[in-house]
Amino acid sequence: MIDEHNIVKVGMADLNVVQNSGIIRTTGLGSCVGVTLYDPALKIGGMAHVMLPSSDIAREGTLNIAKYADTAIPALLEQLQKLGANKERIVAKMAGGSQMFTFAGSGDSMRIGPRNVESCKQKLEQLGIPVLAEDTGGNYGRTIEMDCNTGILFVRSVQMGVKEL
Amino acid sequence: MNLFNDFEDLKLDVLKEVGNIGAGHAATALSRLLGKPIDMAVPKVQMLPFEQIPDKVGGAEQVVLAVFFRVEGEAPGNLFFIMTPLAAKKLLHRLAGLDVIQDDTFSEMEQSALAEIGNILAGSYLSSLADFTKLTMLPTVPALAMDMAGAILSYGLLQFGEMGDDALLIDTTFLEGHHEVEGQFFLIPDPHSFDKIFASLGVPLTNDR
Structure with a gap:
């Protein structure tokens, strides 16, 4: 198993980066989306735990840029670039964005998972970052971790077990 | 979100009472269903x-x-309304007389029974609150999920998410004497609901608003 001290944790509405031999993980993704960016040449990886699709709806005083898809992804990219990552090499993976509860005639806030996924994809496309793999949608929670040595993203869920992306 | 920065003691006490009344009625409903005393x-x-x-x-x-x-x-x-899967199995056995299989899955029948129990309890929680505050509060149809707590609870935080990185939670635990059936109620009012609750209960608004 991997040493616990090598694990960088990303909270809800949070982002972080890790280099070389580290593991970066976030737990309990429901409608939230975990987006990872990775530069395979330098083994630099970053992860954001995105909660809401767009910062347009924000009514908070100081904006938490890690919370919204449209602000978290550029901020994460910037952090990778600060560590020397080359944007031309950076690739993305994503997981989460499920719909945990379904109601008849459910409103827009109930569709938040799929909207988060759409918004992340849109932002990545704008930035010209290819999405190599994704495990999104469904109606179950996920915990994800990326091994920054290999760029492999492990997606674990209660019902589906572990998937490798 | 300076709305809650200095939640005075009085306001916190009022919200505790809100939780007390709601969960108290729900516990009574559960106790009647089970024919056993329920502590809170x-x-x-x-x-x-x-x-x-x-x-x-x-x-x-x-x-x-x-x-x-x-x-x-x-x-x-x-x-x-949150329970461990084991407590839910025990509740089903006691209440519905369902022959529960001790594994981690719930049949359609079991899920439907749990949603209905949740519905009864939530109904008494909210109707007592509505009586107390004179505000209408109606639950949607119940939705059931068994999954990671983080994935489930984040659903209740979206409204707060637009305002900041914290949420106000009214948390009430109830348990049966032998700790066999334990559950928790989490009420997370939308940020703008607080003023209405306080106004309706005659709590003076803070002067900065």
Whole structure:
């Protein structure tokens, strides 16, 4: 198993980066989306735990840029670039964005998972970052971790077990 | 979100009472269903960072069974009734006389029964609150999920998400004498519901608003 001290944790509405031999993980993704960016040449990886699709709806005083898809992804990219990552090499993976509860005639806030996924994809496309793999949608929670040595993203869920992306 | 920065003691006490009345009635309903006394802990009212909310039920990855209601009406919010899968199995056995299989899955029948139990309890929680505050509060149809606590509870934080990184949680635990059937009620009123609740109960608004 991997040493616990090598694990960088990303909270809800949070982002972080890790280099070389580290593991970066976030737990309990429901409608939230975990987006990872990775530069395979330098083994630099970053992860954001995105909660809401767009910062347009924000009514908070100081904006938490890690919370919204449209602000978290550029901020994460910037952090990778600060560590020397080359944007031309950076690739993305994503997981989460499920719909945990379904109601008849459910409103827009109930569709938040799929909207988060759409918004992340849109932002990545704008930035010209290819999405190599994704495990999104469904109606179950996920915990994800990326091994920054290999760029492999492990997606674990209660019902589906572990998937490798 | 300076709305809650200095939640005076009076306001916290009022919200505790809100939790007390709601969960008290729900516990009574459960006690009638089971034909056994049900104890209730003093409600906890806390403004917590999102990250810490799943810790209230054992951490973001802890598997829990939750019945979720969106509360509609004059004071909207989110209501969760949360149990461990084991406690849910025991409740089903006691209440519905269902022959439960001790594994981690729930049949359609069991899920439907749990949603209905949740519905009865949430109904008494909210109707007592509505009586107390004179505000309409109506639960949507129940939605059931068994999954990681983090994934489930984050659903109740979206309304707060637009305002900041903390949410106010009214948490009430109830248990049966032998700790066999334990559950938790989480009420997370929408941020703008607080003023309505306070106004309706005659709590003076703070002068900075």
